Every structure is written in C-alpha cells, then in structure tokens.
Amino acid sequence: MKTSDLLASAVANTFRSKLRTTLTVLALFIGAFTLTLTTAVGAGVTDYVTKQVASLGANDVFIISGGAQANPTDGPAEYDPETSTASDGTSAGPLAAGGALTEADLETLSATEGLTKVSPVRSVAFDYIQNGDGTKYEFTANPASSITKADLVAGEQLSSGSTENQVVLPSDYLEPLGYATGEDAVGQQVSLGLTDILGQKHTVDATVVGVAQTSLLASGAGINQALTNSAADLQMAGIQTLNPRYAIATARFDASLPAQDVSALKQKVVDEGFSVQTIQDQLGVITTVIAGIVGVLNAFAIIALLAASFGIVNTLLMSVQERTREIGLMKAMGMRSSRVFALFSLEATFIGFLGSALGALVAVLLGTALSAGLAAGPLAALPGLNILLFDPASIAGIIILIMAIAFVSGTLPARRAAKQNPIESLRYE
Template sequence: MKISDLIGSATANTFRSKTRTLLTILAIFIGAFTLTLTSGLGTGINAYIDDTVTAIGASDVMTVMKSSDTDTDNGFGDADAGPAEYDPDAVSSGQPGPPGQTVVALTPADIDMLADIEGVLDVQATRSISADYIQVGDGTRYVVNVGGLVAGQQTPLAAGAEPDNSSSQLQLALPTSYVEPLGFADGAAAVGQTVSIAVTDAERTEQVIEATIVGVAEETLATPDGASIVPNDALTDALFDAQNTGLPAAEAQRYAQASIWFDPAATDEQISALKDRLADAGYAGSTVADQLGAFRTVIDGIVLVLNAFAVIALLAASFGIVNTLFMSVQERTREIGLMKAMGMGSGKVFGLFSLEATFIGFLGSAIGAVLAIAAGTAISSALSGGFLSDLPGLTLIAFEPVSIAVIILLVMAIAFLAGTLPASRAARADPVNSLRYE
C-alpha cells in the first residue's frame, strides 16, 4: 500500500464512528482554542510593549537613582519593621506610589561621580517639579504632574508636534485626558492655545507660568497615569526656577534621579556590566525597557498559567484519542487480520492507526485555531473601541502564523503519541487469531 493510499484510508476510517470521533475532536478543539487564544494574548501585549519602547526611543539612556540602605521602597518603611527613619538627604521620588515616597537625593558631587564611571558618556540631572494645577483662562483648575523627556526620547502624539528643546518659547505637550476637561473640542483645537501652570515656591508663594500647547500626547504604558504634561527645556527651567525661589543654591541642587548616556551599540552584557558598576558605586540604573519589562513579566506569567490549563485540556483529550482508537482496533480486529493476511506489514498497520490519531489531532487543532483567531480578532476589535481606546495601537490579541503552525503541530504530535499505544496493539495482532475474532 502506497503512502498516499495509507493516508486516504486513515482519513476515511476516522469517521467510521462519527459520534465518538466528533466528541474526541471537540475535546482537542477546546485545548487548541484556549492555547491559540492565550498565545495571541501574549503576542499582542508583548508586541505593544515592544512598540512602546521603540516609540519612546532613547535606548542608550539609563535612569539612575541613589541606592537606599533600607529594605523598603517607600517613605514609611516596611509595614512589618515599622516606620522608616527620617533621612535629611531624602527627596520626593517624583514617581507614582504611596504619599511621602522618597529617595536619597543626588547632589552635584554625585553627578560628577556618575560621569567618571566607565561606560558613561554623559550625565544630566533630572529636575523634579511639583505643579499645583493647570488652567485655561479663568476655567477650572486641574491637578497635573510635570513629566519630562531626556534627549532622544519621543512623545507619542495624537496631534501637533513635540515640544522643541532648542526653542526659548515655553512649550508643552498636553495629555489627551486633559483636552476635553480644559474646554477644547479635540486635540487639534488644543494645539496653539495658552495654559497657565501654577507652582508654589519655598516662600509659600504661588507662581503662575504661561506656556503654549504645541502637541497632545497619547496615553501609553510609559505614562499610565495619563496626567503628566511634557515641557520643553525652557518651560522646565522656568518652572524649576519658580519652584526654588527662596531656596539656597545648595538646597535647589538636589535631584531625585539623573539620566546617563551610554554607547548606543552596547550589547545586553555591556549594559548589565554598566549596571553592576553603578551598583558598586551606590547607584541603581534602569532603562526604559527595564521599566516596562515588569509588564511583560506579568503578562508572560498570566499567559503561562492559561497555557498550562490548555495543555491539561489537551492531555485529557489525548485519553479520548486512546479510547477512540482502542475501540476502533477492537471493532476492526477481523479487518486487521485480513490486511495482514494479504501482506500488509506491521509497520503499515501501525502507520495506519497512527495517521488516524494524527488526523483527529489535526482536525481538532485546526478548527480550534481558526475559531480562536476569529474570536480573538472580534474581542480585540471590540475592546480597542471600548475601554482600551485610550491605548491607540494596542491589538490586545494578535496572531502570528508561525505560532499558529507550532500549536497545530504540537497538538498533532500529542495526538500521534496518544495513538501509538492502540496502533502498537493493532500492529502486533496475529492475523490467524484476528480472522477468528467474533
């Protein structure tokens, strides 16, 4: 019997018992459907994280903070160890977190020390600005954070252009979440308008700085709060100087963090070595990719757990394949004996039943994958137009042809292994005894 004949015979024999076969295919379908859907979820979110890192840019920049001697990462200390001891050198971290969250301040001496570390090409202190509110004319005042971008970083925009750091004009990019509350019809209408930003100086006097909106920034994973304006250097200088009015120079030159530049062609090993040198000097450094890596770790963990359930379903389905083929072997005992009596070798008999198992696996996995793609695409489209609309460019569930092919081949391999036991039994059948079977 030729290979083509063997495949044709296996395909035809698969549906001799339609109900039993369909139930087995359904069990495989559930596992393949789940596996495809969870794989697409991981692919979609990780692709969005990669796109976010690429869009932000500045892959050769690292954010550096001074390492703390405590085991806590907030100003209150470990809940089990009691409150943290007061540190006069601590400043506000400027990062989202519990109220009062602080870090050890960087001083000009620290900036000079960072510049001398091997692999550091340049250092720039990050000035922390705490704004009171933002307002348009005499309208409602809204609480706002002041962010910032180092050279090389980019702001994903919904309208307008990025703030120009080379301009002496006071410019900013406004978050999309502030467009409507501030009274603008849309992002395009906000561009070119003037806003007032208030800060309180060291003498407890409110100072108001006016700036022009040149762009509207989209919300991304890098700006999860969606409440930070992005100023250009001129506006940053104006706000920082206003905030520090009345402070001695030594007090004003205290920074929560700094940005360091390294070789853009640096490998992962070289970047890791630079982090180690920073740690030895008492500093902690992280890149944009590191900061967003936590999202990837969480998503990969969730996908791994969901995939585990899918694999369990497939393993359960494999017992269905074993049962289906064992019953098929028993029902076709006389047929097996006749085939062997007519000269069909044990290898071809084994191949015939193994192909039946593999074909069942193919049908279940292919149907599951196709329906998972359809369901995933529909779900992703619905969510993108719903509560995920603030994350433009996010395809929550995305599918890669290679991943789909791997899933189908994996399920077929599981089906083949499940079919080896009944196939071996059929291959070992004695033709004389089989022909006598009633």
C-alpha cells in the same frame, strides 16, 4: 505505501466514523479554544503594558538613583556610610529605586565612560494649562517625559535636543482645550501656569508637538528638557540651593551595544555606588506578574488537553479494534508494520489538527468580537488596551503543540495496530 497516500488514507479514515471523530475533536477543540484565548489575553495585556511602560523611557536610557540597589526586589541594602545616600522617600512610582543624588554624584556619572547626557530629573509642578484665553485646567507633567516614548495618537515625540518648549498632551485634554482632533492640537501654542517657591505666579508658553494615548503608568503630560529647565528655573525663583538633591537622573548609552556590554556598564555604575535600571528591567517585574497569571490560565487549558489526549487514545484503540481485519488484510498484502504505525499515528495527528485548528479559528473569531465589544464598553477607560491580541506565531504554536500531543497519544494504539499478526487479525470475528 507512499507518504502522500498514507496521508490521504489517514484523513479519509478519520471521517469514516464521524460521530467518534467529532467527539474527540470536540475535546481537543475546547483545549485549543481555551489555550488560544488565554495566550491572546496574555499577549494583549503584555502588549498594553509594554507600550505603557515604554512611555516611561526609551531603550537607550539608564535610570539612575542613589544607593547601590541593583534590583528593587532584593530587599533593603545594608547601610554603608561610604556609599549609602539619604532618601526622602517621596519619589513614588516605578522610577523610584533608591536614595537621592547630589551634584557630586552627577559629576561622577558624567565622568563614567559609556554614559552620555547625564541629567537629573527635575520635577516641576504646574498649576494649570490654558489655550489662549480659554478655561484653565489642572495640569500635571511627567518628570521623566523628556526621556520617554509616548504612545502617540497624533504628532511626534518630544525632541530632547530642541531649545523650543515642547509638550505632548494626553488625549483627554483635547476636548476641554477646544481641539476637535489630535491633528488640530499639534503645532498649537498653549500657556502653562506655575507658582514659584516665593508664591509668585508665572506662565510659560509651549508648543504642542504630539498627542499621547492616556496612560496608566506614566500619568500627566510630556514636557521636553527645554521646557522642564525653563519651568524649573522659574519655580526656583532664581534661588540656588547649596546642595540640590534629585530623586533620579537619566543617562544615555549606546543602544547598539550588545547585552553583555550593557550589563558591564550597569555593573560599573553600580560599583560607583548607584542603583541603575533600564526600561527592560522595569518591564521585567510587570511582565513576570502577567506571565504568572497567563501561566495559571494556560495550566487549565493544558489539563483540558490532557483529558482530551486520553480521548484520542480511546478513540483510536476502538478504531484499531474495529479495523482489526482491515489491518490484517493490509499486512497480508505486504503493508509493513512501520507504515501501519504511521497510518494510525497520522490519523491521531490529523484529529489533533482538526480540533486545534477549529478551536483556534473559533477563538479568534469570537475573541475579536469580544475584544471589540469590551474595548467599546467596560474597558473604554483604558484606551489602547486590546485585551485579546492574536499572534499568528503563537496560534501556529498552539496548533503544533496539540498535534504533537495527539501524535503522542496516537502512538499507543498505533503500536498495537502495527504489532498485529496478519493471520490473527484475519481470523478475528
């Protein structure tokens, strides 16, 4: 029997006992449906977090802090007077990893081969933002924003090389400041007010270059290096502390380097007594948590599929029993056992395909509607979050997985069919 005929026969045979096929398909449908949705939730949340965390830094940036803590999850490092540095513990958030950095540390880092543009992250406290003579609003700048990639809704990213004072506004500032859309705000001048350490009020003007999606992790507006520097200088009121300390510094490296070279470079910085992280390292912790949650959800779907696979075994065993004579006849007429095996395995695989394709399709349709509904309603506070993200590759993967499970389940009944003796089968009443 030719393979195309075998395939056509398998498809036709599955539709011969419709009720039985429907019930088996239904069991697989539930598994495929669940798996598609849980995977989509995982992908949606991961995508959201990736975008959010990407707003913490670009991919060619090391975030360096004092203290040789290679990994923040490894527990406290032992105190060593040679390398350990004092930490004030005030720097919070994902960017805080170790002790403070001194000017000497920055020089060491600048001298390190492979690192360029080493600069301390200076925190600036603004009092307000104002558009012309409009109402003043409280304003917070993200200290790390000079190295970030904002999740933009309009305009462009901050320019680290520019001498112009630039600001990227969170989208929820648009309306209060009197801009109808993000495009209206781009290119406009705003005034930022701040108080120096002596209590003197100052204002700095800045150009809005972009509007960012409101972010969960990187709170506050983005300001470029030029604005940070001029604001920080104003804030210090011209007073130079003898031994300034910075929570973190950033350094750029060649993003085109292969992974092992990046690791070597990281190790070199660690050996010099610093703690270093790339954006991927920071993402790692969060994605691990998400992967864990999605893994648990997927486990439930797999259990459903496991139950469904027994359904396939049962369905096909019944089918083999029912078609004993037909199998005997085909074998008497010269159909080889391997082809009989292939026929029944294909039937199982086709049942798997039906169940998984239908399950995935319905999950996509329902999930898309659900996702839109959630984004407009309960999840409106998290703009940019697409709770269900359907990835064609993972859907194809799920369908193939279920077809593989169905095939494996089908091998037992198919073996039984293939082993049947044509005479015994023809005698079977």
